[in-house]
Structure formats: C-alpha cells, structure tokens
Amino acid sequence: MAAPNLNKAGLRSTPARQRILEYLNQHDRALALTDLERDLSDAGDRATLYRTLKSFEDAGVVHKVVGLDGVIRFALCESACRLHHAHFHTHAHFSCQNCGHLTCLQEIELPRIELPEGYTTDDVQLVFSGTCQHCAKP
Secondary structure, X not given: OOOOOXXXXXXXXOHHHHHHHHHHHOOOOEEEHHHHHHHOHHXXXXXXXXXXXXXXXXXXXXXXXXXXXXXXXXXXXXXXXXXOOOOOOOEEEEEEOOOOOEEEEEEEEOOXXXXXXXXXXXXXXXXXXXXXXXXXXX
C-alpha cells in the first residue's frame, strides 16, 4: 500500500511525521506505540510519537485497534477510508496467538448495523484470534 500524502490529509509534512509514516508503511501489521519508541527514537519521545499518531488518526491516515492483549495499535488506512466524511474503518483484524502480530483483514468487511434510537457508534472492532499464515507454515 502506498503511504498517504500528509498535505492532502491536511497535515503539515515534517521530517518526523514522514519518518513515522514511512515506518508504518513498511509493516503489514498494526503497530504499538512501543514499536515506534523502540525503532524511531530519532523521531521524538513517547509523547511526540503519540501526538503524531493521534493527529494521523484524526486526519484519517491511520486507525487504531485494541488487540486482545489490551494494547492499542495503529495501522495505515486504505485510501477509501479517508474519502468518507467520518473516519470509520469497516474491516476485521486478526491477532496471532503465536507471534502477537495484529493484522488488518481488508477483505473482510463489517456489516453496517442499525443501533436502537439514541445510540451512536464511534468505533466497531472485530478481532479474530488464532495462528497467522506465517506461523502456520511448517
């Protein structure tokens, strides 16, 4: 997937933001803040990295998903996600019990569910758990 253009997303392109965006684009799974801290210490401290991820989320560049371990992870959004008025990702995720990777399953779309009157949806998450295709190989 090609990394989104920060300027088109309404964000100022800085060297630190570009570095974080490139790092996210190099991985095919959702990443925790601790992953970025470990590998991108030159892009800023914990607070700076979190603020950057939050600004990416607000602009529809990334979405967050809570893994079965309770850890919040971030993954790049498909370009179609940024086309909607509200940032709302509609795909499932897979959590590998062996390697711990949390992967977006773009091909599994979540159905729209009508909630009772008075309820509003901010987020919907579906996380499958098991063994990923890489860990299942003999």
